[in-house]
Amino acid sequence: MPLLDNLNAEQLAAVTLPDQHALILAGAGSGKTRVLTTRIAWLISTGNVSPAGVLAVTFTNKAAREMATRISAMLPISTRGMWIGTFHGLCNRLLRAHYRDAGLPQLFQILDAQDQHAFVKRLLKSLNADENRFAPAQVQYFINANKEEGRRAGDVEAFDDFSRRLVEFYAAYDEQCQREGVVDFAELLLRSYELLSRNELLREHYQGRFRHILVDEFQDTNRLQYRWLKLLAGHRSERRDAAGGESASSCLFAVGDDDQSIYRFRGANVGNMADFERDFRVENVIRLEQNYRSQGNILAAANALIANNRRRLGKNLWTQAGKGEPIRVLSARSDAEEAAWVAEEVRSLGREGLARREMAVLYRSNAQSRVLEHALFSAGIPYRVYGGQRYFERLEIKHALAYLRLLANPEDDGAFLRVVNFPPRGIGARTLEQLSDAARAAGTSLWQAVPRVAGKGGSALAAFARTIEALRGETRELPLAEVVEHMLAGSGLLDHFRAERDGADRVENLEELTNAAAAFAQEAAAEGAGAAEPDGPPDPLAGFLAHAALESGEHQAAEGADALQLMTVHSAKGLEFAAVFVTGLEEGLFPHEQSRKEDDGLEEERRLMYVAITRARSRLYLSFAQTRLLHGQTRYSVASRFVEEIPGEVLKWLAGRVSRPQFEDVAWETPAKKMPVPREIGAMGYRIGQSVTHPKFGQGVIVSAEGSGAEARLQVNFGRQGMKWLALEYAKLTPA
DNA sequence: TGAGGGATGGGACCA
DNA sequence: CCATCCCTCA
Numbered sequence: 001m002p003l004l005d006n007l008n009a010e011q012l013a014a015v016t017l018p019d020q021h022a023l024i025l026a027g028a029g030s031g032k033t034r035v036l037t038t039r040i041a042w043l044i045s046t047g048n049v050s051p052a053g054v055l056a057v058t059f060t061n062k063a064a065r066e067m068a069t070r071i072s073a074m075l076p077i078s079t080r081g082m083w084i085g086t087f088h089g090l091c092n093r094l095l096r097a098h099y100r101d102a103g104l105p106q107l108f109q110i111l112d113a114q115d116q117h118a119f120v121k122r123l124l125k126s127l128n129a130d131e132n133r134f135a136p137a138q139v140q141y142f143i144n145a146n147k148e149e150g151r152r153a154g155d156v157e158a159f160d161d162f163s164r165r166l167v168e169f170y171a172a173y174d175e176q177c178q179r180e181g182v183v184d185f186a187e188l189l190l191r192s193y194e195l196l197s198r199n200e201l202l203r204e205h206y207q208g209r210f211r212h213i214l215v216d217e218f219q220d221t222n223r224l225q226y227r228w229l230k231l232l233a234g235h236r237s238e239r240r241d242a243a244g245g246e247s248a249s250s251c252l253f254a255v256g257d258d259d260q261s262i263y264r265f266r267g268a269n270v271g272n273m274a275d276f277e278r279d280f281r282v283e284n285v286i287r288l289e290q291n292y293r294s295q296g297n298i299l300a301a302a303n304a305l306i307a308n309n310r311r312r313l314g315k316n317l318w319t320q321a322g323k324g325e326p327i328r329v330l331s332a333r334s335d336a337e338e339a340a341w342v343a344e345e346v347r348s349l350g351r352e353g354l355a356r357r358e359m360a361v362l363y364r365s366n367a368q369s370r371v372l373e374h375a376l377f378s379a380g381i382p383y384r385v386y387g388g389q390r391y392f393e394r395l396e397i398k399h400a401l402a403y404l405r406l407l408a409n410p411e412d413d414g415a416f417l418r419v420v421n422f423p424p425r426g427i428g429a430r431t432l433e434q435l436s437d438a439a440r441a442a443g444t445s446l447w448q449a450v451p452r453v454a455g456k457g458g459s460a461l462a463a464f465a466r467t468i469e470a471l472r473g474e475t476r477e478l479p480l481a482e483v484v485e486h487m488l489a490g491s492g493l494l495d496h497f498r499a500e501r502d503g504a505d506r507v508e509n510l511e512e513l514t515n516a517a518a519a520f521a522q523e524a525a526a527e528g529a530g531a532a533e534p535d536g537p538p539d540p541l542a543g544f545l546a547h548a549a550l551e552s553g554e555h556q557a558a559e560g561a562d563a564l565q566l567m568t569v570h571s572a573k574g575l576e577f578a579a580v581f582v583t584g585l586e587e588g589l590f591p592h593e594q595s596r597k598e599d600d601g602l603e604e605e606r607r608l609m610y611v612a613i614t615r616a617r618s619r620l621y622l623s624f625a626q627t628r629l630l631h632g633q634t635r636y637s638v639a640s641r642f643v644e645e646i647p648g649e650v651l652k653w654l655a656g657r658v659s660r661p662q663f664e665d666v667a668w669e670t671p672a673k674k675m676p677v678p679r680e681i682g683a684m685g686y687r688i689g690q691s692v693t694h695p696k697f698g699q700g701v702i703v704s705a706e707g708s709g710a711e712a713r714l715q716v717n718f719g720r721q722g723m724k725w726l727a728l729e730y731a732k733l734t735p736a
Numbered sequence: 737t738g739a740g741g742g743a744t745g746g747g748a749c750c751a
Numbered sequence: 752c753c754a755t756c757c758c759t760c761a
Contacts, residue, residue: 060750088751112751185751220750266749365747367753387749421737428737550751570748592747608748631746632752737761744756 003041003074007034014286015039017253019048019211022284023218023277024255027317028302028614029293029576036216036255037067040082041074043212051081053211055232058086059220061551063574067216080527083210087225088185089550091192095183096546098202102195105181107408107542109415110549114393116140116184119414123173126440134165142166143173147186148222148267150193180413180445186224193228197238207234211250218256218276222267226275235279252280258313259306262570262608264600273313291317291614293576295324297650298620302613305645309603317614326652329643330623335368335584338625339375342581345621346381346564349579356382358578360565362612364590368583369566371629376564386567391516391553396497396506400484400513401548403491407472407483408541411445420446423496426460435461467491480540481518488513516553520544569612580616582609585624586637609642622646692733694726 004012011031014024015038026032040056043049058064064086068079083090092110095102111119120143121136146156153171158164177183183191196203213233215221221229230238234249254276261270276282291299299317306312332338342361349359361372361383369385376383391397399422405415421427431453439449447465454462471490475483488494488510497503497510521540565577569590584590590609595601613620624639643651714726714733726733 086751092751110751188751263749265747367746370753424737426737552751568748573749594747629752739759739761741759742757744754746753746755 003038003045007031007038008290010286010288010290011035011038014288015042017284017286019251020284021252021276021280021282022254022286023273023282024253024286024288025313025315026255026257026288027291027315028257028260028611029291030288030317031292032255032257032288033063033066033070033216035288036214036253037070037074039253040067040071040212040214044075044077049211051077051079053209054082054084054214055090055210055212056082056084056214056216057090057229058084058216061086061089063216064089086550087228088188091188091228092546092550094192094195095188096542098195098199101199101202102191103178104183104191105409107181107539109182109405109409109412109542110188110546111177111182111184111414112393112549112552113185114398115182115414116144118418119176119182120169120173122414122417123176124169126436127169127172129165129169133162134169139166139169139173143170144184144186145267146170147184147190148224150190150224150227152190180411181409182412182414189224189228193224193231196228196231203231206232207250212253213250214253214255216255218254219258219261219270219273220256220263220268221272223269223272226269226272230279233280237279252276257315259309259315259607260573260611262573262604262611264604287315289315289317291319293617294319294614295321295618297323297325297327298613298616298618300650301327301620301646302610304647305606305613305642306610308645309606311600311603323650324618325620327620327622327646327650328652328654330621330654331639332623332625333627335371335625335628336375338583338623339371340379341623342372342583342621343375343379343381345581346376347379349619354578356562356564359581360567360572360575360577360579360615361581361583362567362569362572362615363583364569364592364608365584366568367630368589372566372583376566381564382561383564383566384561386565387571391509391512392548393552394506394509396493396510397513397548400488400491400493400510401545403468403471403487403493404484404541404545406447406468407475407487408539408545410447410468410472413439413446416446419491420461420464423492425464425492427464431459431461480521480544481514483541484514484517516548517544520547569608572615573611576615576617578617579619579621580612581621581623582612583623584628585622585640585643586628587640588635588637589628590640590642606642606645609640622651692735694731694733 004015007015008031011034014022014035017039024032024035026035036056040054043054044051056064056067058067064084068082068084071082071084072079083093085093095104095108099106099108117136117140120140124131124134124136124139146153153167153174156163156167156170158167177187196206210232213229215229227238229252232250233252236249254273256273258270258273261268264270277285294302294317296319299319300323303316330338330341332341346356346359346361350356363369363372366387373383373385392401399419402415402418405412406419410416417432420432435446435449435453438452439446442449442452450461450465453459454465467490471487474490475486478486494507494510497506500506520543524540524543569582591602591605595605598604622643624637624643626636628635628637714731
């Protein structure tokens with residue numbers, strides 16, 4: 001079968017596995033997506049399952065799109081009947097189709113993280129919560145973390161007054177969401193889990209329908225997502241929870257890589273992989289270890305590094321390709337020098353004929369991009385920074401969406417508050433306070449309370465209400481794109497930004513919203529024509545709003561330009577480049593300072609480094625700076641332990657004889673040991689930046705000093721031993 | 737209402 | 752250093 005051509009033995013085994021649960025440990029660059037998509041195509045083309053019997057889950061819209069595209073390239077049929085999407089997208093689909101059973105209004109709105117934050121803030125205020133003890137962000141985190149563990153407020157155990165209060169907020173939050181008809185991201189998951197778990201008929205329907213469930217990036221799933229999968233797969237323990245009957249379970253095909261688990265901070269639970277193996281008695285664990293991306297030295301570095309982690313399922317990447325170039329390492333004197341070197345090296349790679357889009361500069365934290373951008377800009381190298389503001393998160397777009405939400409549902413207090421005085425129309429805090437008092441007293445939404453406060457209609461508030469009413473009236477029967485157009489004009493948003501000095505971009509973004517709406521409507525129409533199921537959103541406006549919340553809009557068409565790619569290591573996951581620069585490899589930065597306080601924190605940082613390394617195909621550069629400007633002051637650091645964990649024989653140390661201020665005649669290729677540490681004004685015979693040795697902590701660098709004479713204390717960075725304050729009088733420090 | 741000053745805090749991310 | 756938040760004042 002041509003479908004199976006060019007698969008290696010393990011890939012072939014995975015693709016053609018019998019109808020059983022399976023765990024595929026897919027190393028970086030091992031053809032994971034190919035296995036996943038070919039498996040689906042194989043199942044369908046062998047008649048094993050119909051397209052409607054396939055459920056494929058990913059984490060990002062991009063991954064879902066790619067999967068759908070690749071499957072339709074392999075099969076003569078359309079992918080329409082298949083459920084391919086993100087967890088949230090699929091849950092949204094489920095809840096829209098069964099909103100009544102799920103206890104939701106038909107046009108429920110989705111809150112993104114920003115909306116949720118504002119919502120919590122508003123809630124805390126209305127409950128007179130102590131602002132100093134309860135920060136909105138903290139309460140938001142508490143709610144999300146619990147939802148992601150599958151716990152409602154009633155399921156959370158409170159140990160003290162503080163946590164009891166948090167639980168109260170959680171309960172009040174859920175009630176308020178229900179009243180306003182809004183749903184946050186975690187709620188999409190939890191609500192659809194509860195829907196299936198409580199509704200036996202529905203559960204059996206979907207369990208019977210989805211014969212094959214395939215999950216991408218399984219190591220990133222959180223506990224709730226795993227339970228959701230278990231429930232849909234008809235796993236016994238989840239069915240007992242749900243008091244359901246017996247039915248044959250569907251096959252769960254999970255693909256993941258524990259070594260690339262880097263999202264614990266957002267709830268991912270690597271343990272799901274081991275749990276899956278146990279819970280489902282998985283007999284088929286297949287390792288994909290042949291790597292088709294990177295050259296030998298790069299893989300040697302990755303393997304050696306990750307071997308330092310203790311809790312692993314275990315994997316070793318190998319390649320048929322040669323060793324390739326050594327990995328080049330630079331010890332720069334400063335972050336500026338590091339950046340200048342990157343620029344220089346990118347130039348030189350360009351001269352060798354490498355396209356800039358094939359090169360990436362990676363860093364641990366976003367703040368590092370500034371220096372790099374400065375150097376690249378000075379050098380005239382086109383670059384693109386990933387991970388800025390996304391389209392649907394922009395201020396003006398959020399305002400526009402809030403107007404649309406009000407058209408769909410005027411009871412939406414969050415949307416109401418966002419735009420009631422935007423553009424400014426003289427509705428101040430005083431008026432809004434009266435309004436919210438009235439609403440609370442009457443137990444209604446703000447919108448319903450307007451007549452109580454606005455009185456006879458001469459007020460600004462009454463005028464706002466009339467504006468919304470008028471818009472609702474005139475857009476009722478219009479196609480989506482025209483609704484948007486009317487809203488932009490009628491709300492005054494367009495005029496407001498046109499009058500603003502620097503409003504041109506915003507006007508452009510707003511006008512783009514009309515195009516986005518038109519494109520969405522067109523796609524929905526095409527989909528609706530072919531779809532056999534009546535579960536699409538009944539209302540195009542609601543559908544568009546859900547789309548805006550679920551797909552924050554990374555479709556930047558500006559990818560045409562050949563630009564160097566700048567991004568955090570996190571956002572590089574899943575991507576690959578011919579040449580990769582991993583910068584800022586300093587103790588305290590990468591691994592990050594914070595990580596030492598978390599258990600498993602260091603191992604997660606190491607996995608992050610593993611991800612960074614494995615992005616590179618043929619050229620890998622590592623760099624660190626001895627001094628770095630952080631939070632407005634110079635920090636002195638030592639090289640990251642991760643550099644030391646890479647075998648010396650694959651490394652090639654570089655150093656520059658830097659002729660200040662220009663870097664033109666730098667001989668970067670001169671082999672050299674680490675450069676001398678810079679010395680600066682210091683105290684008490686020691687200098688800031690000086691290397692010292694401590695009998696217990698070993699080698700360190702003096703970072704700062706305070707006090708004088710017998711009181712003097714030095715702050716020393718001992719690398720993996722951490723940052724220490726030492727009393728000069730007692731500490732047995734010797735210059736190194 | 738909105739501009740401007742002063743305090744504060746600063747990890748990564750997708751839906 | 753920088754962005755963000757809250758408060759004050761015109």
